Structure formats: C-alpha cells, structure tokens
Amino acid sequence: MRVRECTRARLRDDDHCLYPAQRRADDDGGVGSFPSLDETFDGLVFDWEGTAVVGREADASHLRRSVEALCRGGVHVFVVSGTNVGDVDGQLRARPEGRGRLYLCCNRGSEVFEVTERAPVRVGRREATAAESRALDRAAALTVEQLRERRLDATVVSGELNRRTIDLIPLPERRGPKRADTRALLLAVSHRLAACSIQDLAEVVRIATEAAQSAGLPDARITSDVKRVEIGLTDKSDAARFAAGWLADRGVTGRLVLVVGDEFGSIGGVAGNDSLMVVDTLARARVVSVGVEPCGVPEGVLHAGGGPPRLLELLDDQLQRRASRRVPQVDADPSWVVVLPADPAKERVAEALGALGNGWAGMRGSREDPGPEGSPLFAVAGAYEDDGLLLHGPIWTDLAIPAAHGPQPGTRLVDLRTGTLARLAGGTALRSVRFLSAASPHVMALRAEGRAAHLGPAASGLAGGRTAERPSSLARSGRGRHQVVVASADHLSEQGERAAVERIATWETGVGGRSLDDRAAGRLAKASSLGFDGLLAEHRAAWARRWRDAEIEIGGSAGAEEDQLAARFAGFHLLCSAADAGEAAVGARGLTGDAYGGHVFWDADVFVLPALAALHPRAARAMLEYRVRRLPAARAEAAARGMLGARFPWESAGDGSDVTPRVVRGPRGEPIPIRTGIREEHIVADVAWAAACYAAWTGDQAYVTEGPGRDLIVETARYWSSRIRVDRGRAHLYGVMGPDEYHETVDDNAFTNVMARWNLSRGAELLAPTGRREDGRGAAHWRQLAASLVDGWDRDRELYEQFSGYFDLEPLLAADVARAPFAADVLLGASRVARSQLIKQADVLMLHHLLPTAVVPGSLAPCLDFYEPRTAHGSSLSPAVSASLLARAGRPDRALMLYRLAARLDLDDLTGTTAGGLHLATMGGVWQALAYGFLGLRALPQALMVDPHLPGPWSVLSLGFHFRGQRVTVRATHHDVTVRFESALTLVVAGKEPEEYAPPCVVVALPPPDARRTRP
C-alpha cells in the first residue's frame, strides 16, 4: 500500500478514493504494508483517540513497547488527547527511560503531564478563572438558546475544567459512537441540521463562536467532533504549540517532527479536529493521517489511512531506521538552509560556505569523497605552525571511498539552525550528516550511508560480517609548538545494498606527546558512550540555545526572505567564530579557510567583537582575552620601536608578534612592500575600543576599570603618548595609514587621530584614580595630548579631512571610474589612486560608526554626502559600515543596497576569494548594520537607545541579543517598536526622553520618518 498525498479537490473528484486505506487494508486482510517515509524523526506528536487506539478498551501494549523504545532511542513523544490523563495513561501505561521524553497533553490542550519512570507528573495546566468559567457557561447557554430558536434540540452535556460541551444529537442510539461510524454519524447530524434549516456544522460553529464573543471570550476555541460542539479556552493547538516549543528548545523543528492524527480533513464544513495540531510552529512537520478522512485531507497531509495499526507501523519503521543507524533528518527549511554550489569548479567556495565551527575548532564543508579540486581544512582556533600560519589539523571526514566509484552525486546544504552539514541524495547514493558539537567542543561526528560496495565492512576490509567496529585511531599534525591530534572510531554496518558508517571523533591540541594522545582517546571514549544520536541531540539543543539568544527575523517583500537568510548566515558564522571561554583567536576568515594564514586583524576587534558582545558575551570576552595574553608581546614591540606602552600588531597569530608580511614578490620577481604592518597603527586604539565596547554592551564596567581590560586601554594610551609628536602646540601622528589603504603613508589620518584621542582620554580616566602621583601626572599629560591632537575637522567645509592634504588631491568620484564596488587600485593602478580622493572604504565615516559621540554633532550627514561618492567599496569591510551609517542617517533604502552587498558577499562569492574562507568581519558588519543601523541600537551609559529606520521592502526587523545581563528582543516595524526584556530597562526610543520600563514588554509607536530627528 502506498502513502498518498491527496488534496481535498482530488478526493472530491474521485469517489473511489473514499476510505482508500481501509479498503486496501481489507484487501490485504490487515492494514497492508507501509512504505517507509524515508525520514527519521526526533519528535513525534500524535492524537490519541482514533489515531493511537480504536477505543478505550483497546489493547495498547504494542504501542507502549514502541513508545518506550523510541524514548530509549532519544525520540520525544507527545500524545494529544481530548480526554483526561487517567484515561490515556491507564491505557498506555508507558514508563519511558532514556533520553527521549513522553508527554501526555490531555483535556484538549489544557493539561500537560511528563511521564516519568514512575508516573505522569503534571507540568502545566490551563485553568479557567472564575470569570472565564462564568463566561463559558454563558456562551454555552447562548449557543443552546440560539440553536433551539432554530428548533434544534441541543444540550450542554459537560462543563469540565475550561470547556463546555454541547451535544447536537442527544439521542440514546447516538451515544458514544465509534470512529468507524463517522460517516454514518455525519449523515445523521447533517440531516438533523438540515431539518432545522441549519446549513452544516460550520454554521453551528459560527453560532457558538458568536455566542462566546458575546459572553466575553474573544479567543474561545470552538471545536466539533460531529456529534458535539465544544466551547473552550484551549484545544489541540495548545498541545501542539507546547510540543513544538518544547522540541524547538532542543533544536527539533520542522521536518524533524512527525504529526499523526486521524481527522485532518473537513467534516461537515468544519476543519478536522486534528488539523488544529498543525500550528504555525509545526507548519513544516511531516503530517500523516491514519484516519478515514471521508472528505479527503488538506494539502500537505499524507493520507496513509489504516487507523491505529498504521501508527504502529510508522513507529516501528522509525525504530528500525534508528537501529540501522540511518542518516538523521535535516529540516531543509529555506529560511534556514544554505545550499552549496554543485559546480566542481566552485568546490572550494562550497567548502567555505559549508564550513562548521563551534568557536574552538572549525572545518570546511569538504566532501567525504574528496576530489583534487577540494581544499579541506580542519583547524583548531589558536593553533599555528611555528612560522605563524594556521595549523592544518588531520582531516577526519574522509570515508576513503575508492576513487574508482567516482564522485558521488547529491545536494549539500548547511542547516544554520542546527549547525549541521548534510548531503542529501536519493536511493543508495551517498548521504551524510556531520557536525562539530556545540555542546562538547572537542567532539565531532559524522554519519553516512551509501552503497554497501562503497561503505560496508567488507569494502573497508573489516571482518565481522554485517557490522564491524573499526578500532579507534589517532591522527596527528604539526611538529612545532602546536600539534593537533584527532582520535576517531567507526561503526560500520550494512543491510542489503545499503551500508552505514558512523564516525565519532575528538580533537586535542597542545605541545604534543603521549598525554595529548591520551586526552584525545579519553574524550573519544566518553563521547562514544553517549553515541551519535545523543551527541547530535546535545548539539542541536546547544544551537537552539544560541539562536534563542541571537534570533534574527526580517519580514517583508522584494527580497526580504533572502535578506533574512543572509543575515542568519552571518549570525551563524559569528556564533561559530569564537570560543566562549579561555582565549579566542578570531582570524579574518575564521576557521573557514586558510587565507591570510589564519591571522588576527582589526577585523576581530572592531567588526566581530561588537556583534558577539551582544550575541554571545562570553565569546567576546574570550576574544579580548586573546589580546590580554599578548600584551607582553605588544609591549615588547613598542619597546623595540623606542616607544612606551603596548603596540598591537596589524597581523598576529599565536605568540602575538607581528606576522604581517613586509614584502611580496611581483610578477617580475620584484619586491612589493606591504606597509600595513608598519603604518596601520590604528589597530592599537581599536583593541582598546573593543574592550570598552564589550563593557558598554555587557555592563561589565569592572572589566575595564579594574579587570584585564584596564591594561588594554591604559597600555595602548601609553603607546600613543609616546608615538604622538607635538609641533608648535599641536599634536600630530605622522606616517600612518587609515582604514583607507589606497593612501598608504599619510599624516594626521582623522580616524587614527580621533581613535588615539579617545584612547588617551579613556586611558587618562582609568589612570587618574590610582592616587599615585606619577599616574596623576601621566593622566594630565594624556588629556593635554588628546586635547591638542589635530583631528582634521575643517570648520569652513564642515567636514573632517581624511588626512592632511586629502582635500588637495584629484577630486575623483567612484562613479567617474566604474560602478562601485570595484578594486580601484587594480583598475587605475595604486599610484594613480593614491593621487586621487578615491577611497577604499569608510575612513572618516568609520569614526562616526565607532565613536558617534566623539565627532562633531551633525557631521554624519555632510560626511556621508562627501565621502560616500568617493568610496569605491573596494574592501569587504566597507559596504556594511556604510549601510549602518546610511540607515542611521535616515536613508534606509540606500542602506539596504549596501547591506545586501555585504550580506551576499560570500553567498554569491562577490569578491572571488570566498574559496579562501568566509569574510567574518563582513558578517560582523552585517549584524552591526542591522543592529546599529536599521534598528538604531546604541548602548548609552544609562539606557539602550532604539531608533529604527526600516527600508521600504522590509515590514519587520527583529533581533535578539544580550544587553547588560538580560536577554532583549527588539522588533521594529515602520510604525512601532516592540521591546521584550527580562528586568527593568531604560530605553531611549526614537529620540524621546529616557524612560524606564517594567518587563516583559513595551510597545512604542514611532513618529513618521519626516518628524524624526536624525541621529548624530
């Protein structure tokens, strides 16, 4: 017997389709065979009466065994029933053990019981208040009165808990009809209604709904099982919502959930009772009807028929799949998955886009059957070769499929919601799922299935018949100070033509030696005891927690869906990028590729860290710890240059020394100097700014006043105090390079100078209170230097000059040359560009982005007007910052164009360099554009500022984040902003006065855009 996906329309056209399952079941002398759905579910929600059991007297022992076995295997089961817990539990009597949970959602969603090893324990109950009870009574009485006015004899038959039931056919012969009699019952009720000029059940429901509203119950739930109509405060949708929410908290969503009922199709014009289980949060679940469904099933519901025996088949099939270690399901929700390019020429791009990470380690999405076009990478954060290049760890995902079998077909996708990389394929082609555990950072796992000839124990040269364990093995890389060891073990099995491989692996890093091996092996033993399914469940749950704290939602039209996916892609990789303890070395490409040798740039401090300070504060702290632990190296670098304090290098790796290449060879072998390491000194202030940013968002001011962050700010300020030159009463920074790297050696770069000024001032604030005389003198000196440091502000032009002499350069606009973005240095040559006003990326404007209160008030708009047309956006860092500023300045539609450029940068490989790894700083910029730009968030000393400017195509933008110890969600539309929070919060919304609000939520109407003040 085949599962059919029927629509109601089809069924109406085909009378023979009525009772299809039952008829076939009869033909087969049972319920017939049931083909596998070829899906493995982790959550199971099923209706009780008619779906799980035929009646209250039915034997449920098979069901009990199946449910208990599923729970042992880690499946979470939710039984949804209209009856009470005593009836359900008395019949099911399941007492599950293991990871999976069993919940009984009884009384039409009014009560929820968790079934423990001993008994059901109530965990939730929706009770009617006295007022609601009175309203329910009134509603029921009004309904009966209305029906009687139509000459229909109906009676209120029960008033349990939070509902009232009205019997539409209170006749002795119609008491307690069986499910199989539904069609006959429907005919009887329809005749009875028709006799009273009532069109159908839908009209009865409408009468009851209006009665409930008249009685003061605007959200009453009206349901009907044909014989009865119920007016209640809850229904199956509440049970389904509970299940969906509980499962979602564990990362079990969408197609990982199976919903089974027997009444999804409409009956008598009323939607089937079980259709209530298909709530919005289960909209992507697999839904199967085992019922008769006389009028067909709604679109998207599989009609299997067969009643309760069919449910048992479904459950047993799931048990079989788990026993066979089939590759787990991935919910291919288009708003959460990124499909990787299939073109072999784009394999390295696919590998970068398919990268996974947990902050501690990362790996590219290389194939399990790698070809020559790939460039696989497994790397551990902070593990570098002695020459300062990222250490490549052992590749642990290779399944060693003989090359003779050729490349395997299939679609690869990353599920951002659960942090898994999946390979989908039909038949016995290679499928796989892998992850780097977000719950256990040293653990990773892969499960694959394919042809036995490729993957089976025999093909792998293992004895043992249909199953075999490959002994655990150790692989090692690195010979210097850092080594990476990977321990792994395989379980191989085969069944018919299909074989499965399950690999659990653990990594360790350190100086090498036996202890490293032992630690990796010890971790492997521990991980293996939990098993692949257990590890995956932990991992999914950990990602669910991450996303709960970092939700991103963009709604609207004209590309909003793509904007949302791109934003989630950025959020995902930001959350993958940094460990949440110890130190986190976040390279410009993270661990998604080895471009730039995994070196750490200002990208980490200024682009990634601000996002993580809000999304994952502990990770931001770990990023700062990376800088703190390299203060000695930064001090040494300053001293080597005859300076005081600490000079952080433009590029750093393991030991904190400057690893910026000084020269590269040109096509003729000629040396081309790289000056960023020598000139781009603003990174010194950027590191200090990052510490202050962390403190501002987390509220952890102690980190900078007395914690490790203090040294980051004070020692960098000390560096500037020795780096600055005073000339005729004005302080200068000569021979620097700003973020605009088209102008390599300039004097008094506005960005560098104002950042240094801020750094000196902040350093003086921290130095002054020590009470030591030399600190007092030092603080005073720093303040004086800060006050005298030129900043490029041109009063006449009302603009900042990017550096001394910039206004005298050829006034070339980007539009005069090409359509931005473009690499102007390639197009025009470096020397020509250096003679012009063309700039690579925001430079003066970067000041408005990082230090909005340290620039001249009102200078954002004129600086945008002047510098934006001169910006080629020839850096991946540029578009997002401009988007943020344009949105802040009330130009959200122009901002959206640049936002999209940034958000799609890697997804569309706009730079042509994604193959070398993803641009993490751009992703940080994307989040900042959403938060600082479109939502207008800013961490003020005493409040959170919210000032949304949404572009036309977006109807809603919602971000979740941490702010000073509590979780906050800001949801903005064009008309209002809703802020959810956990404890008292002071908000400054759209330029209004600060106001403290009580949790959990406040909605503030926004003034029209033309009535709003532009932010400075």
Add this chain to the structure above:
Amino acid sequence: MTVRRNTVLAAVGTGASARIVLATAIEVGRATGAEVEAVHVEEGAGGLDAVAHAALPLRRLTGRTGHALLAALDAEDVIAMVIGAGVTPCGGHPVGETTLHVVTGTSKPVVVVPPAAVAARPIRRFLLPLEGDEASSRPVLDALLPLLAGDVELVVLHAFTEATLPRMLDRPSRDLALLGREFLASHCPPAARIELRSGPVADIVSEVSEEQGIDMVVLGWSQDSSKGRAQVVRAVLSSSSLPVLLLPDRQRDQRP
C-alpha cells in the same frame, strides 16, 4: 592496420619567412607529437632551399594558393598548419591575403608566424589569454588540450574586464593570488599559473610574454575579420614577435 600519425603542415613560400615558418613548424610538431610536412603551392619559379635544409618532406600543391592550402589542411590527419603572416613588419595589416584566407576558412588551428618573429625556439610555454567566462574558455581548451603532447606548460593571462574586475581586494597581493587560483579552477585547471593584469590585452600579452619567457601565444577567435572585429587578434599579430596559435571558435561572437 596502419596507424596514421597526426601531421602539422608548414605552409612555405619562396620568401624570407620560409625558414622561420619551417623551424616553428618543427617545434610545433614536437609540442604536439605530430609529424611535420612542408607544403608549397607552385605559382611560379622560386627556390625552396629552406625545406631542403630542414630535411622535411615537401608536398607540392597546385591551384590558387589559399584554396590549395585549405584543401591540404582539410585532410583528416592534419591537425594544424603553420604559416607566415604574409606581410612585412612595417606593413599596415597583421596578415596577408593568403594567410587571412586560411585562418578564416578553416576550422582547424593555425599557427601564424608574425613578421616580427626573429627566430624559432623550442615551444614549451604557451600563453593563453582568457576572458574569464565559461562560454569562451571552454572551446579554447577543448581545441587546445588535445593538440598538446609532452612537456608543455600553460600560462593563463587574464586582463580584467568590467565584468571580471575584482570588486574588493582586502589584502591585494594575497587576494589576487586567491583570485588567480579560483580563475584557473573555473577556466583552465591544467594551467601551471596565471597572470592577472589590467589594461589592453595586446599590450599585456607582450609584457607577460617577455616576463614569463613565453614561446607561443594562443588565441581563440571568431574568424570574423571584418572591420572592428578580432581586435585582440589583430593587435597581438601586429605586435608579437612570437608565433600565435589561432583556435577557431565560430560561436564566439554569437554568445551573449
């Protein structure tokens, strides 16, 4: 059964270029693993000392020169022809009438020895300018790769166009290396390396040829020699001192 070997034809006349055409053809034969045969269309008296000196078999053809050469090139075993440009270095056109007739009339590769060529040398390193789109790269590779045999090296040259100009270069030298690697992966995996440049292609071809010790330039072209077409081919033939391998791709100009 006799296995017939591939043949490269050297189209020689009685002019001064015959010697270098023959020498080039011998090197092309080495690079392609083909036999070399000289062909000469008898139009009048004239010595063919160069052929004798090269110890190559000579086949005398009759008829109108261009047509006779095309007919010889059409033979199944012939994989390419080497021919002189047919003009003097100071001439106003890149190729003479006969050569133009051959290169526009055949579907097979033709090596044109430009008037500025001074001496033939072993052909091991090919410069292959590519535009950076699959549609134009694929036919060139499909035509070129089967020709090559033995120890040869492909150097790809890409002159950035409006469509291929990098949009962003965060760390220019390192990003260009990445871009180059990906360009090769997409358009010419067998190539040993790539040069990415900006500017007029013909100028860059000369520049890179000199820098990289190139032995032969390879150009795909539409065989449309009408005014305003085949600008790169014209420019390279006019300025290059290296033999130029022209690979016909009639669809080239029809593609969007």
